[in-house]
Structures are given as structure tokens and as C-alpha cells.
Amino acid sequence: MKLVSYRDQVETQLGVLIEDQIISLRLLDEVYKDQTAIDVKIPSDMKQLIEQSEMILPYMEKLLQYYKEDGQKKLSKPVSDVEVLAPIAQPEKIICVGLNYLDHCKETGMEPPAFPMIFSKYANSIIGNHAAIEIPINSKQVDFEAELAVVMGKEAKCISAEEAEEFIFGYTIMNDVSARDLQFADGQWSRGKSADTFAPLGPAIVTKDEVGDPHQLDISLELNGTIMQESNTNNLIFDIPYIVAYLSQSMTLKPGDIIATGTPHGVGMGRDPQVWLKEGDLLTIKIERIGTLSNPVKKYVSEEKDLSKGHSLVEG
Structure with a gap:
């Protein structure tokens, strides 16, 4: 369903x-x-x-x-x-797994992690299908990341990988939009990952019975009609049951929590020359048996004044 x-x-x-x-x-x-x-x-x-x-x-x-x-x-x-609209507007948690495809690790120049690399996004980032991704005024390097997202169905604490499927409700698509200049300037990822509109989600939540094996799904992202990312979820380094169990050792997972499982190779940061999102772009993510998530891109401009001009902003 x-x-x-x-x-x-x-x-x-x-x-x-x-x-x-x-x-x-x-x-x-x-x-x-x-x-x-x-x-x-x-x-x-x-x-x-x-x-x-x-x-x-x-x-x-x-x-x-x-x-x-x-x-x-x-x-x-x-x-x-x-x-x-986004299928869930206010989840308690949006948990993301970084560097979870081997080819993405290679393009970023980072070693594959020994354990899942975890970071968070926040509900202010969530938008739905066809809503616009806004480039913030303090970033010039906004990137895209197509991801399969798990939707939790039941409260889970200290469960095993063998039990994990019982606690999953279904799956959806998330674009883990990232301001790379902010992400790496800070030395941690919260600000660069959690700008407004940086978590397009949807269009639907597909129940797990209809998805079947979530580790056999084609995943792709197109930028203005050109394929930039193309892979299959069978290339995940850490599979979904392991990720759910691993997270449950530290935090209680709640119904409606979103877990984004990582992105494959082809992101803008890893290209030569690098590709950054600009106003007028259109991103389209397709995941087999889940659907299609499309979002245009625009610049953020304050209705009162453009803070990028004639105003002193202190980074840090």
C-alpha cells in the first residue's frame, strides 16, 4: 500500500x-x-x-x-x-547514515567506516514532492544525495538485527540535500545538512509488504534530465536490519522516525568539475517500487531584505 x-x-x-x-x-x-x-x-x-x-x-x-x-x-x-505533501511532516527523529555506499566513499576520498556514520537532520528541512529546495544565502556549494529512507513502525530499543523488520513500517525516498561549504567548515555536519528545505521526502510511504526486499532496489537521481546517480541498494555497506539494530542500542526509535540509509556515487561534490545546485535546476529521484520524488531549486531571498547584500554576517 x-x-x-x-x-x-x-x-x-x-x-x-x-x-x-x-x-x-x-x-x-x-x-x-x-x-x-x-x-x-x-x-x-x-x-x-x-x-x-x-x-x-x-x-x-x-x-x-x-x-x-x-x-x-x-x-x-x-x-x-x-x-x-511530505508523508510525515513532524517525525520525532530524522536519522541519516553517511558513507554507506563503497563507491561514494571512494569519490569523497574517505575510508569506508567500520561502523555506521550517524548524523541528524531536523523537521524544518522537510518538504514534499514538487516543493522547492531553497539555496541558503550563506552557501554556494549545495549538493544532492538520493537515498532510500526507512519509516519506523513500532518503538524499538535494544533490538537485534534479526528482529528489526518487525519494527519497520515501510519505506520512502529522501534527498539528503547538503551545503558542502557549511558542512566541512564546521567540522561537523548539522548546519550543512539541516537548512530549511534540505530534506525533500516522499511522495508516498510504501508499506514493507509491497516493497519486499529493500536491498534489491534500483536507485537513481537526475539533474535537469541527466542521470547523475545510478546504483542499487544491494550496494549498501551496512544493511537495513543492522542499521536499525545499531541505532536502537543508543536511542529509542519511535513510530514515524525516518532513517535515511545513505547515497551512492555521483554527487556533485565528487565530480570533476564539481556540480553545485543553482536556481532553475530540477532534481528527480527514482527508487524501484517506491516512486519518484521531484523538486525544483530556487534561491532564498528574504521578503524584507536580501541579507547577502549590505549586511554583516558572522560565520561560526
């Missing part, structure tokens, strides 16, 4: 994405609830849906079955008629 958050005119709601149609979960609930004899209610928030997924998903499957059998009910809209 592919689950989306979307805005239909002024209302924000959840839906199921089937090909190019979004089916409203609220309307499904209203129309077919009496036929199910199941006493549950579909929440309007994705994180709550994930928290209650053991009860909610079987109920949703029944609703969809009734919908497919009932040719008279029109509860869907073309995806082009709505605004698709």
Missing part, C-alpha cells in the same frame, strides 16, 4: 495512491465503515496511523476491497489535482 498526505483545496488528509489516483481515506471510512463490523477510526495524521497500524491496516484493506467492488463510488482524484 502506498500512503500519502495531501491537500485538497484547503483540507489536509491522508490517502492511498493507486497508479495516478489518490483515494481519500476519510471518504473510504465514511462510505464503507458500516460494512466492516470493525470498530476503528482512521486518524488524519500519518504518524498516528503508523502508531495504530496493526489495527488500521487490515481495516483499510477491507475498505479498499469494498471500494474496488463498488464501481459506483467516486472517492478518488487524479494526483495532479491535489498538492502532495
